[in-house]
Amino acid sequence: MTIEERINIKTPEYVSLKFRLAGLGSRAAAMIIDQIIITVANVIVFLLFLYSASSSMFWFTDSIWPIAVAIIIIFIINWGYFFIAEYFYNGKTIGKHLIGIRVIQENGHNITLLSCFIRNLLRIVDMLPTSYFLGIVMVFFHAKHKRLGDLAAGTIVVHERSKKKRKASSIEKYIERRGLSKSTISIDDWTIQSLGKKEWDLLQGYSEKLLELDISQRRDLTRKLAAILFPKVGMKLDNQTVKELEDALLVLYLYMKEEWEYEL
Incomplete structure (x- = not known):
């Protein structure tokens, strides 16, 4: 692997992260898997269309409605699959997940709703003139392996x-x-993704000190941290014992550990 395949990113929290860029090979492999899934879905829709067109159970059998509905559904599948998967599955489609790659913002954060929309809307251009030819050329020649949608x-x-x-x-x-x-x-993924490096540092420091503190210090630290973090994740602070607060903070630590503790 060459040096050019790695990228250093300085996040808004001033954390330096190192990533290995996904090249044409891994992206093409993920795309092939995704296209197989989409093709299977399209075939199912087409078969259902043929069934509805030949069945008397639908009152619009002799109209153009079955064709219009089939076209809309196929469009939603072909475009919506990537948009929905990448936004709700942490930058990954099924193909990307199996290959081990994901889409992120250039600042190292998870993909946003707007960037996901723009990125996938421009697939229409990247697909020109056929079979993602323009997108393949861009990924191959761009220093960061970007297609137009990524740019x-x-x-x-x-x-x-x-x-x-x-x-x-x-x-x-x-x-x-x-x-x-x-x-x-x-705790839903959206809530966890809304927390940043500052919250992770607080939880990490809490977990490192917790077992070394006496009962009084432990109680005070738990209540202070809960007062800071609970409003951010929609948890209730009132009428909870110290043990319940500790439990909630430790579980939150487990969630954030999955997102932030990496070997760079």
């Missing part, structure tokens, strides 16, 4: 970073002994 949306496609492989820390063992896991409290 307009300010996005890049990178390889997923490997999570750290190490022995469980003392706080992780403690969390396990308390019977806590991400399933203990349900």
Whole structure:
């Protein structure tokens, strides 16, 4: 792998991140998988259209409605698949997930609604004149492997970073002994993605100090951190015991650990 395939990003939180850019090969492999999925979906729609056109159970059988509906559904599948998957699945389609790549903002953050919309709207141009020819040429020659959609949306496609492989820390063992896991409290991905490096630093520092503090210090730190973080994630602070607050903070730590603890 050449140096040009790596990119250093300075985030708005002044954190330096290193990513490995996804080249033409990995992006093409992901696209092939996605196109197979889309083709299967299109075939199913087409077969349903043929069935509806030949069935008397539909009152509009002899009109153009079946054709219009089929065209709309196929358009939604072909364009909406990428838009919906990349926005709600952390920058990944099924193909990207299987290959191990994802779309992110150039500042290192997760893809936004607007950038996802622009990026996928311009697929229409990248597909010209046929079979993504223009997009392939752009990815091959651009220094950051960008197609037109990426240029307009300010996005890049990178390889997923490997999570750290190490022995469980003392706080992780403690969390396990308390019977806590991400399933203990349900927090949606949108909420987690809205939190940044500042919140992660607070939780990480909390987890590192928690077991070293005496009961009074531990109680005070837990209440202070809960007062800062709970309003940001829609959790209630009132009428909760210190143990319940600790549980919630430790579960939140598990959620954010998945997003922020990487081996760069």
